[in-house]
Amino acid sequence: MVSRVDTDWRLELRGVTKVFQRDQLQVHALGPLDLRVADGEFVSIIGPSGCGKSTLLDMIAGLEQPTSGEIWLDGAPAPYRLGKVAYMHQRDLLLPWRTVLENAILPLEVKRIPRRQAIERAMPWLRRFGLAEFASSYPAQLSGGMRQRAAFLRTLLTQCPLMLLDEPFGALDALTRSSMQEWLLMLWEELDRTVILVTHDVEEAVLLSDRVVVLSQRPGTIVADIPVDLPRTRTYAIVTDQAFVSLKARLLATLRRQPTLGVVTDDA
Numbered sequence: 001m002v003s004r005v006d007t008d009w010r011l012e013l014r015g016v017t018k019v020f021q022r023d024q025l026q027v028h029a030l031g032p033l034d035l036r037v038a039d040g041e042f043v044s045i046i047g048p049s050g051c052g053k054s055t056l057l058d059m060i061a062g063l064e065q066p067t068s069g070e071i072w073l074d075g076a077p078a079p080y081r082l083g084k085v086a087y088m089h090q091r092d093l094l095l096p097w098r099t100v101l102e103n104a105i106l107p108l109e110v111k112r113i114p115r116r117q118a119i120e121r122a123m124p125w126l127r128r129f130g131l132a133e134f135a136s137s138y139p140a141q142l143s144g145g146m147r148q149r150a151a152f153l154r155t156l157l158t159q160c161p162l163m164l165l166d167e168p169f170g171a172l173d174a175l176t177r178s179s180m181q182e183w184l185l186m187l188w189e190e191l192d193r194t195v196i197l198v199t200h201d202v203e204e205a206v207l208l209s210d211r212v213v214v215l216s217q218r219p220g221t222i223v224a225d226i227p228v229d230l231p232r233t234r235t236y237a238i239v240t241d242q243a244f245v246s247l248k249a250r251l252l253a254t255l256r257r258q259p260t261l262g263v264v265t266d267d268a
Contacts, residue, residue, distance in 0.1 A: 012072035015070070017069055086163040090167040104154050166198045
């Protein structure tokens with residue numbers, strides 16, 4: 001990997017571990033992990049079920065603290081990370097009593113931005129996300145794809161330069177998922193954001209990413225960090241390209257070498 005000064009790294013994990021106490025037992029969930037993510041990079045994390053992928057995102061977001069090691073943001077130690085990182089969970093977590101617009105402006109309201117100003121900021125994005133005509137609709141009235149767009153918009157409006165996405169399209173049907181993947185690619189290429197995506201879908205990881213990090217079984221450690229040397233701009237059509245197919249096969253082979261062989265499929 002190319003040497004960089006600390007301030008060029010949006011995120012650094014330095015010897016990070018996580019141990020949970022379960023009654024009288026200690027569960028070693030993660031680590032030690034050392035990882036660097038550059039500003040503007042799109043990095044996907046894959047691994048066997050239960051290897052600690054979501055726990056890793058929780059630690060980066062500040063919802064959990066490492067048992068040992070340090071997490072750095074923008075070249076400095078960041079022991080307090082809540083509010084500094086945008087985090088979109090697998091479930092959209094839209095508030096059912098708030099409209100699409102009201103859900104979207106929630107992070108701005110948390111920052112005490114006046115409601116009128118928050119709406120003025122959000123409306124251009126609602127139009128861009130194809131949600132303007134649904135601004136007054138409630139989450140229960142939306143399709144799965146529209147709900148995910150609304151949730152992503154809320155995440156985007158936190159205005160944090162680092163975004164964590166935990167299987168955001170995992171619950172969608174295949175057609176909607178591929179459409180959302182292309183939509184996310186288009187947005188990421190226009191926006192100056194660093195993205196870390198957790199996914200079970202190897203194809204999705206290759207399609208979206210600059211690098212794919214593979215974790216071992218619990219306690220999750222990095223067993224591979226593979227660059228995706230495919231040209232951008234990408235569309236879903238690239239999945240039949242021989243270079244894409246070869247890289248996907250390499251990642252699947254890496255996953256299958258982990259002891260939890262039974263959970264690995266082409267959508268691992």
